[in-house]
Amino acid sequence: MRGHSIQTAEPAGLVVREEGRKTVLEAHGDWLVETIGPQDAPLKRIARSADAENVILDLSHLGRIDTAGAYILGRILRPCHDPDADFHFAGDHPVARRLIHEVRVRSTISEQPKAPVSGFMSAMARIGAGLEAAYLEAVATFAFFGRTVTTAISTAAQPWRFRLTPTVWAMEEVGVNALPIVAVLSFFIGAVVAFMGANLLGQLGFNVFTVELVGIAVLREFGVLITAIMLAGRSDSAFTASIGAMKMQQEVDAMRVLGLDPYEALVLPRVVACVLMAPLLTFGAMISGIFGGMLVAWSAQDISPALFITRFHSELPWSHFWVGMSKAPVFGLVVAVIGCRQGMEVKGDVNSLGRRVTASVVQSIFAVIVLEALFAMMYLELGI
Template identity: 70%
Template structure:
């Protein structure tokens, strides 16, 4: 019999001895998180040099034991095919074996991460992982949209369950508070379009046609697109941040415990607010965009406001206005769905919140651009 003690004045102590071809780990003292650091090296030595089926743990002299100490003791036999077998233990302790088995079942040893490669196969692997992630995001977003629609239909059956106060608050945040930045940006977009018309059309003697250029571009495309992008950058991130903060503080779990549906309380009012306020913001963007173009046409091309307005009325069809307005509710719905879904996906840490806010804005802008292109092709085929 050979002893190899790791002695400490207080706390954990381990004695390693051999008996009948077995290596016995004899645990002494209290194995807690404050004391087990001094016995880590002997346990690792046994793990590296002894077959796991020949390791025996002696619990006769063990004192107090917490989860850290149980993990360290159980680590020695983890590689064995039967890590919790009776042949691994001698001596008695009221809780040690049960705690060691419980810790082993609830922990998983992960292999070290392999550094990323740079070969062609690794590049294909990363592309495939990205496509799989994109497909998963698409499926989950469609599922979230379906659940929101189901909640909305259920609310139509029971109108008293609709959170009117939350919806009005969201309308103020989405619409009223966003009006100044939408109006200012659209004003400058209209001005830029007018300057482009002044530079290009004046060379051919067609400066008057800059009125149609401003009107069609602002009414059909720029007003609604700028509104949607600003909603994605401003309101969408706010939705994700507010819902994500509630998720981190377990307020959403508390809602479910109280019998409240988070979709009914948090998601549906924001979706309704975006769908209703997006057309109003788009209309404001149209007015300010045309006004900015009119001022530039007046100053740069000497087209008076009276002539500008008269030509708008006489040459532009109402279809241009309705084309732009028809896109607004769709963009508002998309922005709200993505923002709320990303907020509901936030985990319990600030890093997750930051990633979800970024993903919310990026996904919203990307999908808005894609839908805008689909609308343009559809209206082109319909001749509208």
Template identity: 60%
Template structure:
């Protein structure tokens, strides 16, 4: 059988003939990779010695052709003003001219890199590009939030459309599974705040105010901020990676073909899971942070747990706890929106996925810190 196939193949040949001023190149047989290498030097000589407008290729005797053969023949006409013109071809072939055109397009010389200005102008240009990109990202994030909000309203009108199974599963993976790391880290944050407060306040004979410092710092700021940053690094990246991998494998396109809305199937459950679980995780972070501060106070200042809790209850207003808890749902919403938006913008390659995951985490942490600063200024103006 192998011998029969070999006999069906036609040996590659190359001849030339003169027709007036025209030089006609006649490729014959099968111009495939393993057979055409020997014609490279000869074709280069023909190309260099002949006026480009006089080159003609006769395709009538050409058999099979692959990209290697198409490259050699197409290169011969590369110096012509119109290499795809009918004036440069004789005879017909089913695929030769199309393949030669595609090879020319893919092997076209890349334009030289634009020389960018340096110094102050370059610095200002980069700053301007950064500001423009930041404004664009902000507008796109608000647009994505608006689309998610309208999707939520439409689902609220028909509750049976809600994906409760996936929502509960995401609450477990994004919330319950994050509880140990958030509690442990908040415990040490509370311990560090108490230790620094004890070292500083003890020199003024006011070590008892360490309780107030731990209570206000953990309940008002550190508990919710540590929770949001860990969610941004843990859950936000997983949202982007999960949705992005589905985008790469064209699963989201398949959803659209089936009549399913990706915002309803993928985005809304993640948003609800983050908004619901963020306050619960913040509460656990507050408890762990206060517990860590209490242990350090007991160890370094000999403040008993009973006295610590009593003073905490007497001196720390409930408003500090409510301020911290009021931020948690907002942070959860921002983290979910950023993660899902970048997941849906992943391209078709792994590099795009990695770039989007990194950008998603950075933007989520940046947004959390900026919003926390806005909350701080707002509550300061409201004297809360």
């Protein structure tokens, strides 16, 4: 069997000489990644003291060179007006000059990080940057919502394009699987409201008004609010994570190559599922919250379930129920749009996925609270 000899790398050498105003750097040996270490510091010292416009690289004694060697050898010429000018090079080498050029144009030099500046102006600058980022996020979210609406309209004009199977799957994930936790939380919320009524109204001798307190609080506010927050924390993060994982694995790009619209295949089924299942989850939360309040009223205030239900039907108008139910589709729409939009913004790394999942949950809960306040003011002005 014939053996193959391995060429031993010669150590990289550097000879510096002055020729008038010119500084000549004469490279010797092989400038490879395993040999250039000792030459890095001398080249940095020369770069600080010499004028880059007057530097000449002598390549006549240069042996082998790779991209690492080309980088540190050509680094001194980067500040020049024309680093590829002929007067910057002497001698002849088959690849060195071309490799130095390619390494320079295909690499970027990061700026030195600025020292953090403290004080009033720095705080104002950070606040301004945060407000600008929030504004850009809001604009991007509204743009995504508009794209989703146009996709829904085009799909409604061509119903056979609607994807029923992923929509039913998303309805199961959003609605059926989330119902137990939503019901449990609403049960305890109703119980807490009833305990508050027992403590506050009991001091005035108005124990029976606990029924109205529980009914109004659960029907108008807490039922739909707990549902929306659970959708934001549970389903919204799942939407962002699933779509973001597809973005990381370039599955969304593959869908576009195949002629499929990601908004039609990924976003619209999830949005429809949230809009349809949010009222059903809200209804379940209302029933559970009222049941929790009824049990506490029975145990703490001796208000029997029969009296609780009778007074509930006689004293509470249906408007409280419809006020709560009217908010549910809007909250479901907002939560789904924010979750899908953050998923579509995921880049190719895991850190981006983590940041987008966090932003999805935070933005959804913030939007739900803001919309809840707007709904409360609107219904108060309307007298409903």
